[in-house]
Amino acid sequence: MMFRVALVNMPWITAKRGSMALGILERVLHRHHIPAESFYLNIRLAASMNLKIYETISDAPLIGEWLFAQHLFGPYGSGELDNSAAAVISRDGPELLDLGRGRRIGFDGIVRDILPPFIDDCLERVPWSDFPVVGFTSVFTQHVSSLLLAKRIKERHPTTLIVFGGANVAGVMGLETLRAFPWVDYVVEGEAEESFPQLLRNIQSGRLYDPVPGVSCRRDDRVIPAREQPPLVDMRQVPIPDYTAYYRALQEEGLADRVRPLIQFESARGCYWGEKAQCAFCGMNGRRMTFRTKPGRRVVRELRVQARRHHTLDFEAVDNAFAPSFFDELVPRLDCRRDGLKIFYEARGLMTRQQIRRLRDAGVCNLQIGIESLHPDLLRRLRKGTTVIQNLQTLKWCATFGVSVSWNFLFGIPGETAAHYREIMDLLPSLTHLDPPQVVARVILQRYSPYFADPERWGIAGFSPKRLYTHIYPDNRVNLRDLAYHFSFTLRQEGENPATYIGPVARAIQHWKDTALLRFIHFTCRKGPGFVLLKDNRPLGRPPDSEERTAVLDGLAGRVFEFCESIRTLPEIAAFAAAGNGGANTAARVRDVLAELVGRNYMYTERNRYLSLAVPEFPTS
CATH class of the missing domain: 1.10.10.10 (Winged helix-like DNA-binding domain superfamily/Winged helix DNA-binding domain)
Known part of the structure; x- marks a missing residue:
């Protein structure tokens, strides 16, 4: 049998973007003369249900995982969990399944009527026996759906090797995935441009357990951890992602005229700011923060190639934040207005008037700015490295030059008091002519964040996996402390419950958002x-x-x-x-x-x- 590799993108990842990871790996494997084919099974599920509901679940942490868990470990699966909606609500209340803003979704109907034919269709329509290796990318809410399909594939084709990669298997999470789910054979951590082809060459030659940097494996009943992390990739060698399979899936599933795609690209890896001082709550980048950039000329060429190839003009940078060096290396080369392109970047609120204007002129029309709070003391407690006045200046210049801004407002910050929010309430009316926060959310402790690494320093007495995890994974099978990414926490000195003081602020921000839609306040x-x-x-x-x-x-x-x-x-x-x-x-x-x-x-x-x-x-x- 010809050695071929299947690369799989499962729900509930959004249908609006192709997987940059799979797009890069397809090109990398082509360089190594290893045939690979990507399957966008998330598009198949999105097409089989209400698209708006699909995207709502995609945006909700853990909800999508719980839905598929009912078919893996729940009443539709092994029966290890009683995790129906009624059971979850009975034990932990309806707020555990709350999607916010009064949104209601018929979870039971999705689990009963939509997921079973989807799973069967995934098994039947793809010729899995043609692929000795099946690789799953697992980020955000893709883990359980990937585990479920991988298990079904393994049951039908026991010799097929299952490989997991992506942020959900970083560090100990990957080792626990191998230990708890015996149908997973390999976990590839971090940047896989070198490690994944090397693993496949080993498999081809029968050397299944030869060590590869960044690759952990299962051998019989033992988990063999990677001896070392994978090498950091030279950004000059990263190929342009191939999104052909994504656009083909949109066409085949009838979503080409219903989804307005965003093409993801990268101009850097790591975090420029995190290398200096990581935000206290942020666990992004896992265990590798080293910042590297792609040459500006390469980035511009990539944008133009993708636009021509896919007739798409909207682009989204996956960079953690816009680095100051880009104003010298990248921005002068961008001429997106001429090409009709619109670009989204994440950034910090440290940009000057001239920088914002240059971004606008270059075609960067949308920014997500890491503002997080409107109180200087809370920004210090979050270790943001910015001040309120700097953030407001950035918002003002974005409004001046027509750059759209999204940002989050966090509460439940260790060390906060009700007095902080009374001061914020006094400030809010002055800001209603600027772009409002899109989300008001309680701080969640993320794995690999400074909160997680050194809780004592931040006044955190203890933390535990978010409660919904207990309805996703059986505790007799999975060590949630090693698999979970999101955690709840308690403080050494518990102050007032944020629920007693966040209400007025949240309502004021919602009113700000409502009036912003009308573009009325100025x-x-x-x-x-x-x-x-x-x-x-x-x-x-x-x-x-x-x-x-x-x-x-x-x-x-x-x-x-x-x-x-x-x-x-x-x-x-x-x-x-x-x-x-x-x-x-x-x-x-x-x-x-x-x-x-x-x-x-x-x-x-x-x-x-x-x-x-x-x-x-x-x-x-």
Whole structure:
């Protein structure tokens, strides 16, 4: 039999993107003359049900895992768990299955009517006997569906070798996957461009257990851990991902005209900021933080090749954050407006006016900014490396140049108090002309985060896997401490329950989001000869909130407001004011003017730094 490899992408990963990992591995294996074929079985399930419901489950941590667990370990499977919706709700309450925002889904109907024919179809329509090796990519909520199909394949074709890769098998999670699920033969951790072909060459030559960096395996009843981590890949050698199988699946399953795909690409691996100081709650990158970039010319060529090949113009960078070096290496080469491309990146709130403008001109139209909180003390506790005033400046410049922003608002941060959120409540009305957070969420402890690695330092008394895991994996089979990625935690000194104080903030943010959809709230400034004209209808508590208010700032107030278009320190403002009036403006007078501007919610101040909040109507550069 010809040596061929099947690469499998299972639910509930979104149907909106192809798998960059599988796309890269297909190309890598082609270089090594190993035939490989990718199967986008997630697209098959998405096409068999309401697409909006599929994507809702895709976005919900663990819900998709639990649905498939009913067919692996529950009443439709081995019977090791009684994990029907009724059983889960009876033991732990309905909130465990809550999708948020009042969304209701008929879970029982999905488990009973949709998943059984899907699983059978996966087994029958793919000729698994043609593939000596079947590889599953497992990220986010793909693990249980992959385990289920892998088990069924192994039962029908006992000699088929099953390989798992992806973030769900990083470190001890991969070893526990091998130990707990005997139908899994190999786990490939981390970057697989070198390790996976080497493993396949070993298998071809009958050397099934020869050590390969980053590869752990099962031999009889023993788990043999990898002796060393895989080498870090030279980004210049990473091929352009092949998304042909993804687009073919959309066409074959009838979703080509219902899904607007995003093409994923990478311009870097690792985390530029995490190498310096990892965010306290973040477990991304697993155990490898080393930051490396792909040459800018390669990135631009890749975008154009993919756009032409797939007639797709929307791109999503998988980089953890936009690195400062990109402004010299990548941005000058991007000309996405000419090519009609739109690009999404993640970033930190540390960018200047000129940088935001350059991103917009290059075609980066959407940013996810790691803001997380609107209180300076909470940002320090999260180890974000940013301040509130820096984040607000970034939001303001994005609004100025038409760059759309998404960001998350976190609560339940170790060390927070109700007083923090009372101060945030006072600030929120001043910001309603800027992009609101998309999500209000409680902090979850992630494996490989600083919270996880050193809980004592952060005041965490203990942590345990999220409760829903107990309805996904049998505790007599699986050590959840080694397999789980999401954890709940308790603090050494428990303060007030966040549920008692987050409600008003969450409702205010929801109102902010609702009004943002209407593009109704604004706070703008326009420079005139010797004065600044403000137009403002933010809901600042002075009725009627919906009516536009105008204000004219002239003299020192106007000059200071304009000077603080970007963040300025108090000494800088005082020196500017003195120079502009022959030294007649005293420091005391400058402080009085600043206090009035802040008091009228025209400016924000943090640790003697000031920022005007209005969005310029006619930005000059």
